[in-house]
Amino acid sequence: QVQLVESGGGLVQAGGSLRLSCAASGSISSINTMAWYRQAPGKQRELVASITSTGYTNYVDSVKGRFTISRDNAKNTASLQMNSLKPEDTAVYYCNLVRVSPRNMYWGQGTQVTVSS
Secondary structure, X not given: OEEEEEEOOEEEEOOXXXXXXEEEEEOOOOOEEEEEEEEOXXXXXXEEXXXXXXXXXXXXXXXXXXXXXXXXXXXXXXXXXXXXOOHHHOEEEEEEEEEOOOOEEEEOOOXXXXXXX
16 A cells, blocks of 8 residues: 655745655555646546656646655655746645556555745
């Protein structure tokens, strides 16, 4: 089993910054992908950014140039630095881990990010 604990959400004005962190524990394979998803009220959950254990990153177009995902493999943590935040970034942000072997997917409990205009 794998546990994911997020932190760092909150309320910020448009143009501001927040940093989300995710700490993973449990049966974590060294080969995995960590990601951040978000879900706004009335909308489907969407992938925001992902990073493989080798450091390959992927971003949804709407956050490119503003958000940066990173990870520390030694500490089993992943972070999402969010700059130039916009009201449309308001959502519950979820940490996600996909373990390659044995294959499974895990979710954190979510952290609220609210951007006021």
